[in-house]
Amino acid sequence: MQDKVTPSSPQQASKPAPQSGAKIYFRLLGYVKSSWLYLLLSILGYVMYSAMEPALAALLKHIVDVVSEGKITESRLLIPLAILAIFVVRGIGTFLGGYFMAQVANKVVFDLRTSMFNKLVLLPSSYYHSIPTGRLLAKLTYDTEQVIGSITQAIRVILREGLTVVGLLSYMIYMNWRLSLLFLLVVPLIGLVVSYASKRFRRLSTRIQNAMGGVTDVASEAIKGHEVVKIFGGSRYETERFYKAAYENRRSQLKMEKTKSLNVPIVQFILASAMAILIWFALSPSISSNMTPGDFIAFITAAGMLGKPIRQLTDVNSILQKGIAASHSIFDFLDMEEEADNGTVSIDRLKGSIEWKSMSFKYPNAEKRALKNINLSLPAGKTLALVGRSGSGKSTMANLIPRFYDIEDGSLTIDGILIDDYKLTELRSNIALVNQQVVLFNGTIRDNIAYGYLRDASEEDVIAAAKAANAWGFIQELDEGLDTMVGENGVLLSGGQRQRIAIARAILKNAPILILDEATSALDTESERAIQSALDNLMENRTTIAIAHRLSTIENADIIAVVDHGEIIEQGSHSELLALDGAYAQLHNQQFSEIPA
Ligand code: ADP
Numbered sequence: 112m113q114d115k116v117t118p119s120s121p122q123q124a125s126k127p128a129p130q131s132g133a134k135i136y137f138r139l140l141g142y143v144k145s146s147w148l149y150l151l152l153s154i155l156g157y158v159m160y161s162a163m164e165p166a167l168a169a170l171l172k173h174i175v176d177v178v179s180e181g182k183i184t185e186s187r188l189l190i191p192l193a194i195l196a197i198f199v200v201r202g203i204g205t206f207l208g209g210y211f212m213a214q215v216a217n218k219v220v221f222d223l224r225t226s227m228f229n230k231l232v233l234l235p236s237s238y239y240h241s242i243p244t245g246r247l248l249a250k251l252t253y254d255t256e257q258v259i260g261s262i263t264q265a266i267r268v269i270l271r272e273g274l275t276v277v278g279l280l281s282y283m284i285y286m287n288w289r290l291s292l293l294f295l296l297v298v299p300l301i302g303l304v305v306s307y308a309s310k311r312f313r314r315l316s317t318r319i320q321n322a323m324g325g326v327t328d329v330a331s332e333a334i335k336g337h338e339v340v341k342i343f344g345g346s347r348y349e350t351e352r353f354y355k356a357a358y359e360n361r362r363s364q365l366k367m368e369k370t371k372s373l374n375v376p377i378v379q380f381i382l383a384s385a386m387a388i389l390i391w392f393a394l395s396p397s398i399s400s401n402m403t404p405g406d407f408i409a410f411i412t413a414a415g416m417l418g419k420p421i422r423q424l425t426d427v428n429s430i431l432q433k434g435i436a437a438s439h440s441i442f443d444f445l446d447m448e449e450e451a452d453n454g455t456v457s458i459d460r461l462k463g464s465i466e467w468k469s470m471s472f473k474y475p476n477a478e479k480r481a482l483k484n485i486n487l488s489l490p491a492g493k494t495l496a497l498v499g500r501s502g503s504g505k506s507t508m509a510n511l512i513p514r515f516y517d518i519e520d521g522s523l524t525i526d527g528i529l530i531d532d533y534k535l536t537e538l539r540s541n542i543a544l545v546n547q548q549v550v551l552f553n554g555t556i557r558d559n560i561a562y563g564y565l566r567d568a569s570e571e572d573v574i575a576a577a578k579a580a581n582a583w584g585f586i587q588e589l590d591e592g593l594d595t596m597v598g599e600n601g602v603l604l605s606g607g608q609r610q611r612i613a614i615a616r617a618i619l620k621n622a623p624i625l626i627l628d629e630a631t632s633a634l635d636t637e638s639e640r641a642i643q644s645a646l647d648n649l650m651e652n653r654t655t656i657a658i659a660h661r662l663s664t665i666e667n668a669d670i671i672a673v674v675d676h677g678e679i680i681e682q683g684s685h686s687e688l689l690a691l692d693g694a695y696a697q698l699h700n701q702q703f704s705e706i707p708a
Pocket of ligand 1: 475481
């Protein structure tokens with residue numbers, strides 16, 4: 112039924128803001144605020160770690176000087192102890208830095224995931240139709256994982272290696288500023304290579320994320336639809352589709368790896384050239400004449416030690432860019448508009464008279480209107496049966512009552528008040544829904560009957576609802592009764608049992624308005640009868656809008672409306688419409704000849 116839906120999210124495609132990287136990163140840092148203590152501890156760790164690098168170079172200088180001056184005996188114990196001390200401090204620094212940074216990062220991911228999910232349940236129905244489930248799941252899992260990488264690694268490298276660079280450079284300048292200046296001339300060259308690589312990484316990681324979504328999309332569809340795939344021989348098609356998605360993913364990953372692998376040796380080569388030039392100068396007597404052998408060795412060592420942190424600093428870019436690309440998609444999601452709820456009218460319990468006046472409706476991204484000029488009045492407690500061909504607009508009409516979508520033209524009122532004026536949650540708490548595709552959650556039968564607002568219902572009420580829904584019989588026979596787990600989407604129950612649980616849920620809700628999307632699936636006579644009487648119990652004293660397939664519902668309905676191409680072409684009672692001998696009479700005759708009474 113979603114043939115007019117474009118399966119891509121327009122928000123995502125239209126927002127490649129080039130200079131917003133820093134902004135996104137700062138917004139991400141906003142999530143770090145609450146863990147400032149951990150961050151501080153982790154920074155302390157990094158400071159300890161990076162202070163030990165120049166300390167090592169200084170120790171080396173000391174060793175060389177001691178050896179070349181022949182004063183070994185005095186320092187024989189001191190030097191090994193100093194080495195141990197340096198590594199103990201460095202080790203503690205590594206632990207503090209790494210562990211507390213992980214604390215920070217996991218908190219951020221936790222916060223992002225929970226706020227995304229909290230957002231998700233508040234989004235309008237149209238959003239759920241506009242994005243494949245796999246893409247959505249990838250956002251919640253893969254994208255947030257990318258953010259972990261970005262936060263931990265990037266901050267760690269920037270702080271730890273950054274501080275190491277500062278420490279080592281300061282030491283070098285202190286030792287011989289002229290030589291250091293020479294060395295520093297090479298740094299801009301490294302910067303150029305880095306900025307080139309970073310741009311490329313950013314483009315690639317967006318691509319990889321999209322490809323990643325593709326892999327999960329295809330897989331989740333194939334998993335959900337495995338029966339259809341098997342029966343209709345779709346495995347080849349699905350395999351090919353998955354192959355393509357996985358192939359695209361592999362290609363992008365490799366490309367990313369190639370850039371990364373090239374990036375490292377190029378930066379290393381530039382560093383080596385710098386080192387070669389440095390040594391050439393350092394060996395000239397005019398520059399290094401007043402340096403001791405220890406000074407000289409320590410200086411070269413410090414310059415050599417700069418290689419690793421600088422390399423890591425250049426590498427951090429790709430991680431950072433990945434994280435930024437992922438946060439981009441996360442923040443786009445978090446910035447989406449929630450379902451509007453501007454209603455102010457508070458209600459406890461509606462009476463349930465519903466009136467449509469010249470109402471028209473178009474789906475947000477559809478071209479044609481799904482409903483045109485609907486005029487209908489349904490008094491409280493009565494039953495309206497919507498009949499008509501599939502795709503004619505029956506479900507759409509039902510879905511507008513709980514405001515899953517906003518009406519375009521005309522009005523829809525309940526008890527004389529526009530539905531937009533009611534507070535959304537209060538409006539919905541007055542409506543019960545039994546879907547054709549019964550939705551059960553992975554939990555116990557009790558959890559499924561007493562779902563959502565009904566969570567605090569008493570055991571007696573749950574049992575009474577189950578009885579009225581003709582479900583108590585089979586529930587009692589289960590080993591664990593109400594506490595039996597139903598499996599994901601109720602796979603452990605039969606179709607008829609699932610339906611009766613859904614009916615029990617609606618009975619327990621005891622709402623004045625009931626929307627009933629009757630199942631068309633063939634049930635055995637036993638379940639059919641059990642469900643019919645359960646439905647009769649449910650519909651009693653409620654305003655019911657039934658998308659009707661069952662002859663009994665249709666015939667007993669107070670009003671029958673025939674919907675065709677989004678319009679109501681006939682309305683009246685069963686006998687009135689039969690007497691009219693129009694579309695309804697035709698439908699009725701068809702059904703009678705198809706369904707053996
Ligand atoms: P029925 O319940 O009578 O089978 P629907 O109300 O589901 O019909 O559909 C009415 C029309 O609205 C159809 O043309 C269908 O393609 C379109 N439609 C249904 N759902 C959506 C949606 N989420 N987005 C866009 N168009 C939709």
